[in-house]
Amino acid sequence: MYNTSYILACDKDHVYTALNRFDPKQNAFEGEYSLLHNTYSRDQYFLARFLIEHVAHPLVFLNSESDRYHEVIHNYGHFREDDISRYVQERVLQENEFEQTLTVQQSIGQLQLLIAKKMIEKELESVQNTPSSSERDTYVLLGKDWAFRWSVNTINDLVEQGRA
Numbered sequence: 001m002y003n004t005s006y007i008l009a010c011d012k013d014h015v016y017t018a019l020n021r022f023d024p025k026q027n028a029f030e031g032e033y034s035l036l037h038n039t040y041s042r043d044q045y046f047l048a049r050f051l052i053e054h055v056a057h058p059l060v061f062l063n064s065e066s067d068r069y070h071e072v073i074h075n076y077g078h079f080r081e082d083d084i085s086r087y088v089q090e091r092v093l094q095e096n097e098f099e100q101t102l103t104v105q106q107s108i109g110q111l112q113l114l115i116a117k118k119m120i121e122k123e124l125e126s127v128q129n130t131p132s133s134s135e136r137d138t139y140v141l142l143g144k145d146w147a148f149r150w151s152v153n154t155i156n157d158l159v160e161q162g163r164a
């Protein structure tokens with residue numbers, strides 16, 4: 001089923017827009033394909049524009065297993081064909097920018113964790129250097145020691161996961 005491609009055509013204007021394959025996991029169509037970028041728009045930009053421009057027109061939704069599909073692709077105009085590569089290019093640039101922002105944010109998050117770890121390690125050091133004058137003191141210090149060590153280990157795990 002995932003190998004089936006889809007188009008939506010307007011019989012009044014003799015034009016179609018390609019939705020290409022449907023991904024049941026994402027519940028989305030691949031969208032228009034750019035040969036130049038070898039990728040799909042992966043959004044509904046062209047479909048939405050097509051629907052808006054052909055409102056109340058006789059639209060027909062076809063899959064690649066029908067003869068009509070091939071007939072339409074052969075004979076009808078391709079909706080906004082000249083815009084596809086430019087649009088996909090913009091999408092690719094936006095995605096790269098988003099990924100870069102995400103990487104910067106992750107680095108800042110990691111830095112904050114490492115600063116917190118340094119602060120906790122300082123506290124741990126001072127707990128370890130505090131002499132205990134009673135048994136109760138010893139238990140309190142051991143408790144703090146354990147809690148600080150646990151915090152440091154947890155931060156180490158988080159930083160490790162962030163790097164993965």
Ligand SMILES: [Zn+2]
Nearest residue numbers: 010013054057
């Ligand atoms: Zn139309």
